[in-house]
Amino acid sequence: MSGYFILYPSTLPKNFLRPKKTTVPLSDALGLELTEDIFASENIPPYSVSLRDGWALSSACPAVLHEEAAVVNGDEPLRLGGQSCRWINTGGYLPIGADAVYCSELGAKPESGKCVYPGENVLEAGSEWKKGDCLLRASSLVGASESALLIEAGVQLVPVYARPSVAILATGHEIMENGFSPESVRHSSNAHYLQQLFCGLGLTDVSLFFAPDNADTIADRISLLKDAYQLIVTVGGTGTGRSDMLRKAIVKAGGAPADDGAALSSSLPFVCARLGKSSLLGLPGNPLGFTALSQRLALPLVWQAFRTAPYPRRFVSVVMGFDAEAKAGDICVQLAPHGAYIVALPIQKATGRSCVFRDMRAFIPNAGGQALPAGARVQAELFFNGLLF
Incomplete structure (x- = not known):
């Protein structure tokens, strides 16, 4: 044909x-690619954190005799007195001198530190990452997960390709x-x-x-x-x-x-x-x-x-619906489902404007200039239609 x-x-x-290359606020970095490695500027968490609601205490305490003021989330760690405990909510900074959090169903106060082991229900300071750790490598794309990681690390400006x-x-x-x-x-x-x-x-x-x-x-x-x-x-x-x-x-x-x-x-x-x-x-x-x-x-x-990654290309297996001449180049086709197959049909020269946007869906790459007979199975490269997924 x-x-x-x-x-x-x-x-x-x-x-x-x-x-x-440019630097943008983290709020504008979604979908962009990093030009540099990003390193942690501080330990995360900066202090040991409670993983559950309960009582902060020392696992070495022989008896708990005093209940001190509760920990307020966001406040820097208070010091824990001897034979004492403090109520702490999830996310609160562990008091200085405490190394565990005791939890009971009814919220009952612990009688001694022997009921917990060191580090129980605690996220240790610097356990997620330490100052100087690499958080993300150059060429990483900033998605929702990466953005959440960076905001947790206190990163405000991000080096990216504009x-x-x-x-x-x-x-x-x-x-x-x-x-x-x-x-x-x-x-x-x-x-x-x-x-x-x-x-x-x-x-x-x-x-x-x-x-x-x-x-x-x-x-x-x-x-x-x-x-x-x-x-x-x-x-x-x-x-x-x-x-x-x-x-x-x-x-x-x-x-x-x-x-x-x-x-x-x-x-x-x-x-x-x-x-x-x-x-x-x-x-x-x-x-x-x-x-x-x-x-x-x-x-x-x-x-x-x-983007440093190659331009994304999507291919689909099709059956030639016409005889293609031996010419090097990309053959522009429309795709028509036919039973279990997808048939590639030619886009004719002088096709009208509206028909192009409706019908032209793929290229059949033919850089070698091979003759492609009707019925041959080939790979067609799909057009990008504005949707990445």
Whole structure:
């Protein structure tokens, strides 16, 4: 079958979007990756702690004759008098001179320390970790467990790789901002799609902007965005036709388009450039090319800017529903359940905008350019759809 869509091999310049190290409050670190080992700055717990409600006393005490004031949780340890005990609640700091907590069903006071062994119902000082112990290694992701561990250790600032800030600039005379719906214009579903994907990766600063197909206007937008965002992704205008203004706009904004890294002259066009501290990736407005390049270039690019782990990929076994020619590249397919199998069907060139977002679900990687006959079982790489699990 011919006429189906293939994404040919392409790459971005090396270090196109560099990871950026920063320090953030622990409350903002969820989902980020540590750039350094984190060590304990104090013993935890700083004092021995009661694990149960009961009476704090010395296991060596021959007789308990006195009941002293109860321990107040949060107060530093009091001293325990001879032949005495203090009532202590769970989490209270053990009095100085006590080494155990006696518990009885009715809360009865112990008669002597012989009823407990040293350390009974006690979490010893420094038993969880000691000052200087490594709590988390560099490259660890800060999840709920890690965050709880760090807050217990009193860590307030966390060294991490920063999430890149991204501006998505949709271009075209026919493109209108969301909320406006005159019959003569269209919403930029491409830009909205990419924004949702980036947010699904964990980015928190992704904004949409719009500009008509005018080199000066696009250049003005880029000039403003390059000072505020680490990455600018443009939508449309990447070709070389009379109405394609992106390359001209980049030059007017003070940048220079780089080689797009295309391995074949027939590959989909995209543009990349550096503008000061910002990087620009220009994707085509054609929804097929835009969606495919978003998955293959934009998502791994952003992931690797704040993750050292490889970009996560998910595969599923499928059956070819068509004969694929011997061409190197990623074949874009839709997936259709058929009994016990999943059948891969081709995405045809010139497929409409809405059909792309509904139907295009996976790539069939074919870097070797092998002919794949109908009925062959192959591995398909699923598109990321904004949900990590």
